[in-house]
Amino acid sequence: MVTFDFMLPYYGDVRLMQDAVRSVLAQTDPDFRLVVIDDGKEPEVPGWFERLGDDRVHYTRNEQNLGITKNFQKCARLSEADYVVIMGCDDLLHPHYLETVRAVIGDHPGIGMVQPGVDVIDGEGRVTQGLADHTKKRLYAPQVQGRRVMGGEELAASVLRGNWLYFPSIAWRGEALREVNFRDDYSVIQDLALVVDLLESGERMVIDHSTTVFQYRRHAVSESSVQAFSGTRFAEAERYFAAVAARMDARGWPKAARAARFHSASRLHALTMLPGALRRGHREGARTLARHAFTSGQS
Incomplete structure (x- = not known):
């Protein structure tokens, strides 16, 4: 049976992180490991994880702040499973995420990446679709009814034209992820770079829009930022x-x-x-x- 690692690189809002963790623990398929790599300093966080009392949860805090790219690299490096999800610390899984993705992999053994169905939520958890996500869906994402397998130049051209993927929702073939990992020289576009690197190494992706199993949180950009x-x-x-x-x-x-x-x-x-x-x-x-x-x- 395929085993899964949920890797959670954490920095930021404690409550949203706790909600993300609870969504992992609520999976209908209980066969997984959750690894949280804390890149912050919030004092109450280690005690909260200790009180969870769940052997599937592994928590570690970085001695020094690594920043997003190095923490992503650490997540990939410490993963062990056949398939790995590097989810956002404020995103949410539907209870049947793992059950659904495991079924896709069962139908496509050895697939490099699985992009499941995603809803976008705002800072308050409400399903929303702003301009960026509407554009992704209408102009750049391939029109998929059910499932579709893509790879090679076709998928590379598609994501380089407009990156319509939702990186934290993707399940990655662990061996390929650990071999390629994230590039050192990018701090914003590292997700797209990883996908293209994997396509160059021969990996393919299943796009499964048959059901929505992930909630990707998009916060409003502050005008003062x-x-x-x-x-x-x-x-x-x-x-x-x-x-x-x-x-x-x-x-x-x-x-x-x-x-x-x-x-x-x-x-x-x-x-x-x-x-x-x-x-x-x-x-x-x-x-x-x-x-x-x-x-x-x-x-």
Whole structure:
């Protein structure tokens, strides 16, 4: 029987993390391990996990803050199971998540990735669909009724055009995840980079929209957030798309290379952020956003 690890890299809101943990423990399929890697300092957290008294739960706190990428890398490294989920510490599983994903894997032995059905929720837990998720669904995600297997250049081109995946909901083949792991040089786009790296190594994905089993929490972007409008994430994106386009060309995947050079979803996202950056007086960020939105690597 396939075994599962739920890896939970944690930093932030204690209550939301506790809700995420409870959603794992409420699975109808009890055959799993939950590993929580705490990158924070909240004093009440270790005692709360100790009081759970569940042998399936393994909790550890980092001696020093690692940051998101290194904590993700640690999650992949410490995973042991045949399949691994690296869920967000504020996301929620439906009770039948594991049961559903295990059935998909049973029908597709050795599959590299499973993208199950996802609802998006807001900070209060209400199902919602903002502009970003509506765009994902209508413009970039493949139209799937039931299940579909994708891989190679087809899937690479699709996600490089617009990353419609919900990374924390994906079940990864553990051996492949541990071998490839997350790249050191990305802090925002590391999820897309991992998927493309796995596709290059020959892994495929089952997209299963037959039932919704995961709730992905999307918080509203604060208008006062300097980071949101600094343009830093888009500078990283430009660097990534240029590098991956060259790799796609070398691999003989021209459609994926073109998708990377144009990266239409990322440019559209930058365009939607530009007015807020201008209103907040982030001039350098606005220049970065404008460059990303209005230029591409298309020859």
